[in-house]
Amino acid sequence: MTTLEFILGHYAYWLTLVLMIIGLYGMMMKRNLVKKLIGMTIFQVSIIIFYVAGAVKWGATEPILDGVDIEHVHHGMTQAISTAKYINPLPHTLMLTAIVVGVATTGVAFALVIMIYKRYKTLDEAVLLERMKKDNDSDN
């Protein structure tokens, strides 16, 4: 396998992993809570793109049959479908679930951010930790 073939076959994976590192940077390094949530969303989207980009076959079309008509063929007899003409449908199915789970997680995260703001009146991580520690000390 020559180097050019290797690079052409793998560049999509590397670019998607760079996007994942950007999302992880946002989650770890930023101090505002809403910016951390944006980093989490970028992280989830990069994983979805990774799976969907890896399920492709050159020269193939979407996984919906048209023209292969076996309505009038009785059970037991069928014509074989050439699998090189249709892309792999399994990662697309799994990523449908992943997209909707990402939306649900983002909704719950924003609800928690609203409750934190109502209680502590700040959205900054360092100030929040100070106020939580002061709350714990004044309780004990």
Next chain:
Amino acid sequence: MKFLNYLILIVFGGLLIFASTGLANRGDADAPMNKETSPAGSPGAAYYYIQNAKKDAHTDNMVTVILADYRGYDTLGEETVIYTAGLICFLLLRRRKEEEAK
């Protein structure tokens, strides 16, 4: 402290990119995931779904057949996840009218 964070990020990224060199070429129709039998001997999932989706459910769209028929249990669990998220937001944030009137 911040230097440690950056170091962890770069090491993690390097490890992932090194691991992705073991994947097959993207788009290869002879990759191990598209074959008829997987390397362990069991029938390959993608090959079986493409061959048998129209025969089993009289439906043209393979993705819908996988989502609702072959793997319908996973879709049930996923709907439970959405419902739980809606229930969490409802219980955290809705206020009854008596509390607002006080």
Next chain:
Amino acid sequence: MTHKEDNPIISLVSRVVSPFIMIFALYVIFHGHYSPGGGFQGGTMLAAAVLLVRLGAGREISQLQFKKSWGMPMGSVGVLIYFGTGFVAMLLGGNFLNYEFLPLAGHAEAVRGWGILFVEIGVGVAVMGILVAIYDDLLEGDPL
């Protein structure tokens, strides 16, 4: 966020366009067998049609289209449709979610196609209700 609808063009256009988006979303749900689509995609488009009126025309007018208290019950109805299909199949002798035992006419593969359609309708209704309910809950304590 400005609450008064001070732009009559946006308010009118969003109210006129929203039913057409709902009809297209129903098309996407019911044609999930023959074209890209299905339950999740159509349910999200239905929720988008409701949220368009909530954002474009203000909160009082949009209560006439879809009340705030209808969100969570609609989500529960969707999950019950999905579970109900599975339980009907189990009560009539088969496994859970085995669509061949549903009481519909036709040979076994066609009944599986109809089972897929019922399940997709349940998923679409549930996703619509839950997404609108999450949006309404996040805006709960907003004055006005």
